[in-house]
Amino acid sequence: MSDEQTGGKSHMADAAIRIEGLRKTYRGGKGQPEKQALKGIDLTIPRGSVFGLLGPNGAGKSTLINILAGLVVKSAGSVSIWGFDQDRNPRQSRASIGVMPQELNLDPFFTPRGALEVQAGLYGVPKAQRRSDEILELVGLRDKAEAYARTLSGGMRRRLLLAKALVHHPKILVLDEPTAGVDIELRQMLWTNVRKLNERGMTIILTTHYLEEAQEMCDEIAIINHGEKVTQDSTSNLLSRMDSRTMVIVPDGPISDLPATDGVEATLRDDGNLVLQYRSTLTSAERVLEAVRSANIRIRDVRTEEADLEDVFLELTSSRAEDLLAGDQDQPHRGMHRVKL
Ligand SMILES: Nc1ncnc2c1ncn2[C@@H]1O[C@H](COP(=O)(O)OP(=O)(O)OP(=O)(O)O)[C@@H](O)[C@H]1O
Numbered sequence: 001m002s003d004e005q006t007g008g009k010s011h012m013a014d015a016a017i018r019i020e021g022l023r024k025t026y027r028g029g030k031g032q033p034e035k036q037a038l039k040g041i042d043l044t045i046p047r048g049s050v051f052g053l054l055g056p057n058g059a060g061k062s063t064l065i066n067i068l069a070g071l072v073v074k075s076a077g078s079v080s081i082w083g084f085d086q087d088r089n090p091r092q093s094r095a096s097i098g099v100m101p102q103e104l105n106l107d108p109f110f111t112p113r114g115a116l117e118v119q120a121g122l123y124g125v126p127k128a129q130r131r132s133d134e135i136l137e138l139v140g141l142r143d144k145a146e147a148y149a150r151t152l153s154g155g156m157r158r159r160l161l162l163a164k165a166l167v168h169h170p171k172i173l174v175l176d177e178p179t180a181g182v183d184i185e186l187r188q189m190l191w192t193n194v195r196k197l198n199e200r201g202m203t204i205i206l207t208t209h210y211l212e213e214a215q216e217m218c219d220e221i222a223i224i225n226h227g228e229k230v231t232q233d234s235t236s237n238l239l240s241r242m243d244s245r246t247m248v249i250v251p252d253g254p255i256s257d258l259p260a261t262d263g264v265e266a267t268l269r270d271d272g273n274l275v276l277q278y279r280s281t282l283t284s285a286e287r288v289l290e291a292v293r294s295a296n297i298r299i300r301d302v303r304t305e306e307a308d309l310e311d312v313f314l315e316l317t318s319s320r321a322e323d324l325l326a327g328d329q330d331q332p333h334r335g336m337h338r339v340k341l
């Protein structure tokens with residue numbers, strides 16, 4: 001999405017969320033030092049998007065989301081939700097957003113239906129406009145409507161948290177790690193619902209550690225690290241920024257010598273295939289293939305892989321990030337290692 005659509009000052013009212021200079025310092029208790037969880041974040045989230053907020057553990061994602069939800073009090077900065085300033089219009093800003101938190105904080109003595117009724121009451125949804133059954137159906141909890149929350153499984157509790165976030169028909173739905181540790185069925189239910197709700201016009205904000213999911217689901221992504229925003233862009237722009245390429249060669253016969261040429265890292269895998277890594281801005285595919293031929297390797301099959309969001313994420317949150325941001329992109333490429341989040 002262009003800068004104009006996502007951030008231009010003249011489009012202020014069009015943003016789903018507008019955050020400026022957001023800071024949070026947790027006071028350290030009992031000899032613990034204070035913790036600067038957010039160090040001055042500016043973030044504009046366009047209406048109608050599926051927006052991913054990514055970052056490693058402890059980056060400050062939940063802190064930011066809990067500030068949006070009104071569960072954590074910010075230390076400085078401004079937050080506007082659907083055009084309503086959180087401090088000046090607390091009621092309207094709260095009514096515009098529904099949050100499914102990362103922590104499973106449910107009252108064990110409520111049933112799902114009871115919990116939804118209480119939530120609807122808290123948000124002042126009139127009885128005639130309540131749709132508890134419809135929402136329970138949506139999240140697949142219809143048959144558990146009268147069970148005590150303490151008897152629900154972890155996955156069912158997550159479903160109930162999603163249901164609670166939807167009770168007041170918010171413009172914006174925020175999901176903090178919705179799929180962490182859930183089974184395939186629940187994950188699919190979540191993504192189906194996210195797509196459905198987004199198609200009906202709801203803006204979705206989510207955090208996830210599954211980068212494939214973010215790549216698939218999100219139109220736009222912000223990455224935060226150590227309480228600071230590292231980047232924000234459309235998912236496709238983020239991916240095209242990466243120039244790392246991988247070529248996999250299936251050789252016709254065993255390989256005795258690995259090809260050696262500048263800017264190409266060659267590794268022989270256990271399955272006998274040859275993996276070549278290079279940067280498309282420094283080396284061409286042609287040069288890589290020449291190196292393969294001059295090592296007397298006959299090619300039976302070849303395929304190339306482009307960078308994925310995991311590569312982007314690692315570049316931006318690893319120690320190389322500072323070099324990259326300083327424009328120093330000519331450093332030798334990082335090795336073959338893959339770090340799972
Ligand atoms: N209530 C609190 N008191 C003190 N420090 C806190 C509190 N909550 C969070 N922190 C600290 O603030 C930092 C950011 O935490 P936060 O939970 O926002 O990270 P996160 O990005 O959501 O991480 P994760 O991916 O693990 O969920 C961490 O260093 C954390 O230890």
Ligand SMILES: [Mg+2]
Nearest residue numbers: 061062063102
């Ligand atoms: Mg978190």
